[in-house]
Amino acid sequence: MQKVAIVGRPNVGKSSLFNRLVGKRLALVHNEPGVTRDRLYGICEWGGLAFEVIDTGGLEPGDRAQIRRHIHRQVDKAVAEAQAIVFVVDGREGLSGLDQEAANLIRRKARRVILVVNKIDDVSKAAHAHEFARLGLGDAIWVSAQHGLNVDALLDAVARELKAHHPVLEVDEEPVRVAIVGRPNVGKSSLINRLIEDERVLVDDQPGTTRDPVPVPFKRGKSNLTLIDTAGIRRGAKVDSPIEKISSMMARRALESAEIGVLVLDGSAGIQAQDQRIAGLIHEAAKPVVVAISKWDLMEQKEGAAVDWERVFDEKLGFLAYAPRVHISSVAGSGIDELIIGIERVALLRKTHLGTGKLNALVREAQLVHPPPTRKGKQLQIRYVSQLKNKVATFIFKVNDRELVHFSYVRHLERVLREAVDFTGVPLTFVFKEA
Numbered sequence: 001m002q003k004v005a006i007v008g009r010p011n012v013g014k015s016s017l018f019n020r021l022v023g024k025r026l027a028l029v030h031n032e033p034g035v036t037r038d039r040l041y042g043i044c045e046w047g048g049l050a051f052e053v054i055d056t057g058g059l060e061p062g063d064r065a066q067i068r069r070h071i072h073r074q075v076d077k078a079v080a081e082a083q084a085i086v087f088v089v090d091g092r093e094g095l096s097g098l099d100q101e102a103a104n105l106i107r108r109k110a111r112r113v114i115l116v117v118n119k120i121d122d123v124s125k126a127a128h129a130h131e132f133a134r135l136g137l138g139d140a141i142w143v144s145a146q147h148g149l150n151v152d153a154l155l156d157a158v159a160r161e162l163k164a165h166h167p168v169l170e171v172d173e174e175p176v177r178v179a180i181v182g183r184p185n186v187g188k189s190s191l192i193n194r195l196i197e198d199e200r201v202l203v204d205d206q207p208g209t210t211r212d213p214v215p216v217p218f219k220r221g222k223s224n225l226t227l228i229d230t231a232g233i234r235r236g237a238k239v240d241s242p243i244e245k246i247s248s249m250m251a252r253r254a255l256e257s258a259e260i261g262v263l264v265l266d267g268s269a270g271i272q273a274q275d276q277r278i279a280g281l282i283h284e285a286a287k288p289v290v291v292a293i294s295k296w297d298l299m300e301q302k303e304g305a306a307v308d309w310e311r312v313f314d315e316k317l318g319f320l321a322y323a324p325r326v327h328i329s330s331v332a333g334s335g336i337d338e339l340i341i342g343i344e345r346v347a348l349l350r351k352t353h354l355g356t357g358k359l360n361a362l363v364r365e366a367q368l369v370h371p372p373p374t375r376k377g378k379q380l381q382i383r384y385v386s387q388l389k390n391k392v393a394t395f396i397f398k399v400n401d402r403e404l405v406h407f408s409y410v411r412h413l414e415r416v417l418r419e420a421v422d423f424t425g426v427p428l429t430f431v432f433k434e435a
Contacts, residue, residue, distance in 0.1 A: 001043075001050060001051060001052050002051045002052070002083045002084075002162050003051065003052045003053075003054055003078075003081055003082040003083060003084075004044075004051055004052070004053050004054065004082055004083070004084045004085070004086060004158055004162070005054040005056060005075075005078040005079050005081075005082035005084075005085050005086070006018055006053065006054065006055055006056060006086045006088060007056050007059060007075055007078070007079065007085060007086070007087055007088070007102075007106055008058065008059065008087055008088035008089060008099075008102060009058050009059050009089075009096070009098045009099060009102045010057075010058025010059075011058065011090070012058070012088045012089055012090040012118055012119075013088060013090065013118040013119055013145050013146070014055060014056065014058070014088050015040075015055055016118070016145035016146055017086070017088060017116070017118060017143070017145035017151075018040065018042065018053055018055035019145075020145045020148060020151055021042070021044045021053050021151070021155070022042030022043060022044050022053055023044075040054065040055040041053070041054055041055075042055075044155075046155040046156075046158070046159055047155075047156075047159055049159050049162065049163075051158070051162055054078045054081075054082060056074060056075045056078045057074060057075060059075060059102040059105060059106075076109065079106065079109045080109075083112065083161070083162055084112045084114060084158055084161040084162055085106060085112060085113045085114065086113075086114050086116055086154070086158065087102075087103065087106055087113050087114065087115050087116065087135075087137060088116045088118050089115070089116070089117055089118065089132055089135075089140075090117075090118060090119055091117040091118060091119045091120040091125070091128055091129060091142060092119045094128070094131065095131050095132055095134060095135070099132070099135060100134075100135060103135040103136070103137055103357075107136070107137070107357045107358070107361060112161050112164075112355050112358075113137050113138070113355050113357055113358075114138075114141065114154070114157050114158060114161060115132060115135065115137040115138055115139070115140040115141065116140065116141050116142075116143055116154055117129040117132055117140045117141070117142045117143070118143055118144070118145050119144060119145075119146070120142040120143065120144055120149065120150075121144045121146065121147055121149070123149070126142045126150075128142075129141075129142040135357075136356065136357050136360055137355070137356060137357045138355060138356035138357065138386075139356075141153055141154050141157055161353075163351075164351050164352065164353050175217065175218075175224045175225050175226040176224065176225050176226070176259050176260060176347050177215075177225075177226045177228060177257065177258040177259050177260070178225050178226065178227050178228065178258060178259070178260045178261070178262055178343060179228045179230060179254045179255045179257075179258035179260070179261050179262070179287075180192060180227060180228060180229055180230060180262045180264060181230050181233060181254075181255050181261055181262070181263060181264070181278055181281075181282070182233070182263060182264035182265065182266075182275070182278060183233060183272065183274045183275060183278060184233075185266075186264045186265060186266040186269075186294055186295075187264055187266065187294035187295060187330055188229055188230065188264050189229055190294075190330035190331070191262075191264060191292065191294060191328065191330050192216055192227050192229050193330070194330040194333060194336055195218060195227060195336060195339075195340070196216060196218055196227070215227070215228050216228070216229065220340065222344075223340065223343075223344055225343065225347075228254050228258060230254050230255070233252065233274070233277075233278050233281075252281065255281065255282065255285060255287065256285055258287065259287075259288070259347070259350070260287065260288045260289065260290070260343060260346055260347060260350070260425075261282045261285075261287040261288070261289045261290075262289070262290050262291075262292055262339075262343065263275075263278065263279055263282060263289055263290070263291045263292065263320075263323070264292045264294050265291065265292070265293050265294065266294055266295055267293045267294055267295045267296045267298065267299045267305075267309065267327065268295045268298040268299060270312065271312055271313065271316045271317065275316075275317075276316055276317060279317050279319070279320055280319075282320070283319055283320060283427060286391075286392060286393075286394075286427045286429050287427070288346045288347075288349070288350045288392060288425050288426045288427065289320065289323045289346070289425055289427075290323060290324050290325075290326065290339065290342045290343055290346055290425055291313075291317075291320065291323045291324065291325045291326070292326055292328050292335075292339055293309065293325060293326065293327050293328065294328055294329070294330065295329060295330075295331075296327040296328055296329045296334065296335065297329035297331055297332045297334065299327075300327075306327070310325075313325065322418065322423065322424065322425060322426065322427065322428075323425050324342045324345070324346070324424055324425050326338045326339045326342055342425070345424065345425070346424065346425035346426065349422060349423060349424055349425060349426050350392050350393070350425075350426050352393065352421065352422070352423065352426070353387055353389060354387050354421065356385075356386055356387075359385050359386070359387060359395070360384065360385050362416060362417060362420050363382055363385050363397075363413065363416075365416065366412065366413055366416040367382065369416070370409070370412050372404070372409060373404060373405075373406045373408075373409050374404075375403070375404050378401065378404060379404070380399060380400065380401065380404035380405060380406075380409070381399060381400040381401075382397055382398070382399055383398045383399065383400065383435055384397075384398040384435070385397050385398070391429070392426060392427070392429075393423060393426050393427065393428045393429060394429040394431065395417075395428065395429065395430050395431065396431050396433060397430060397431065397432045397433070398433055398434075398435035399432050399433070399434060399435070400434065400435075401434065402432050402433070402434055405432050410430055413430065414428050414430070
C-alpha cells in the first residue's frame with residue numbers, strides 16, 4: 001500500500017489533519033508543541049484508492065536535543081518510505097522562518113510535496129494561503145482540519161500524486177490510443193495482426209493497402225490500448241490519388257489524436273527521407289514515442305547490423321534520441337513482448353509530474369554547472385519554473401528576457417532533467433515567458 005507522510009514544524013495541526021484523513025482520533029491532539037514523536041499510521045480511502053497516512057513529529061531545524069533528534073529520525077524514515085509528502089503550515093500565524101527551514105529540509109529529501117495551509121477556518125481568508133508560495137513548494141491547498149473544510153481538494157491532490165508515482169493501466173480505464181505510423185509497406189498492419197494474434201487488418205505487399213485509420217482494441221494483462229493502424233504517410237508530391245491524399249491526411253490526424261506514437265521503420269531498407277519526415281511529425285506534435293524497427297529477421301544474420309543501425313539512427317533521427325528502440329519481426333514474432341513493454345512504460349512515464357520545489361532545485365543545479373548565456377552584457381535569468389498539469393512534460397520557464405535563451409542552453413536544461421528523471425520516450429517541451 002502506498003504511503004503519504006504528513007510533515008511540518010510543531011503545532012501546525014498535523015495530527016488533527018491525520019485524524020481527519022483516517023476518520024478516527026488515532027493521534028493525540030494538543031496545543032502543546034511536540035506531542036507527536038513517533039510515526040503513527042492509519043488508512044485513508046478516497047475515490048476508490050486506499051493508502052496509508054503517516055503522522056510525524058514537528059520539525060525544528062537546528063534543535064540538537066536528544067528527543068528532537070529522535071523525532072527528526074522518525075520524520076526521515078517516514079519521508080523515505082512515503083510516495084507523497086504533505087507539508088503543513090499554519091494559516092493563522094502566517095509564514096515563519098521555521099517554516100522556510102523545515103521546507104528546505106524536506107525539499108532535499110522528497111520529490112513529491114503537497115503544500116497545505118491549515119487552520120483556514122473561514123473561506124474568506126483562503127487568499128492568505130498565497131503568501132506560502134515563497135516556500136517554493138508549488139501552489140498551496142488551504143484546509144481546516146478541525147472543521148473539515150476543503151479536505152476533499154487535498155485528497156484529490158494526494159490521489160493524483162500517488163497515481164503519478166505508481167500509475168497502473170487498469171482494464172476498466174479509458175484505453176490509451178496508440179497510433180502505428182510509418183511510410184507505406186514498412187509492416188504496420190503485420191505488426192498489429194501479430195500483436196493481437198489475429199488477422200484483424202489487411203496485409204499485402206502492395207503499398208497503400210491500409211486507407212482508413214483502423215482502431216483495434218488490445219488488452220493483455222493490465223494493458224488496455226487502442227492500436228490505430230494508419231495508412232502509410234507519403235510525401236505530398238508522390239501522392240497519386242485523392243483517396244491516397246485523404247488517407248495520408250487521416251493518418252496525420254490519427255497521430256495528432258493519439259496519446260502515443262509507434263514509429264515503424266523497415267530494418268531491411270534503412271532510414272529513408274520520408275522516415276525522417278514522419279519522425280519529425282511525431283516530434284513536432286510532442287507525442288511520446290516508441291520506435292519499432294521491423295523485418296529484423298532479415299537483418300539479424302548480418303554481422304554488426306544492430307551497431308550499424310544505431311549509428312545511422314543517431315545520424316538521421318538524433319532528435320528522437322529519447323525514444324526507446326525495439327527490433328521486431330512480425331513474421332517470426334521476435335521483439336513483440338519487448339515492444340508491448342516499451343509502450344506500457346512510455347504510457348506510464350508520460351504522466352510524470354515534477355513537484356515545483358524539485359523542478360526549481362534541478363534548474364538551479366543546472367545553472368551552477370553551466371551558467372546561463374550572456375548577450376551584450378546581459379545574462380539570462382531563470383526566475384521560476386513550473387510544469388503544466390494538463391500537457392505531457394511541458395515546462396514553463398519565467399525569464400528576464402526571452403531573447404537571451406539560446407538553443408544550446410535549452411539542450412543543456414533538457415539533458416539535466418533527463419539525467420535526473422526518467423522521461424524515456426517522452427518529449428520535453430520548454431516554454432519561455434518573460435516575467
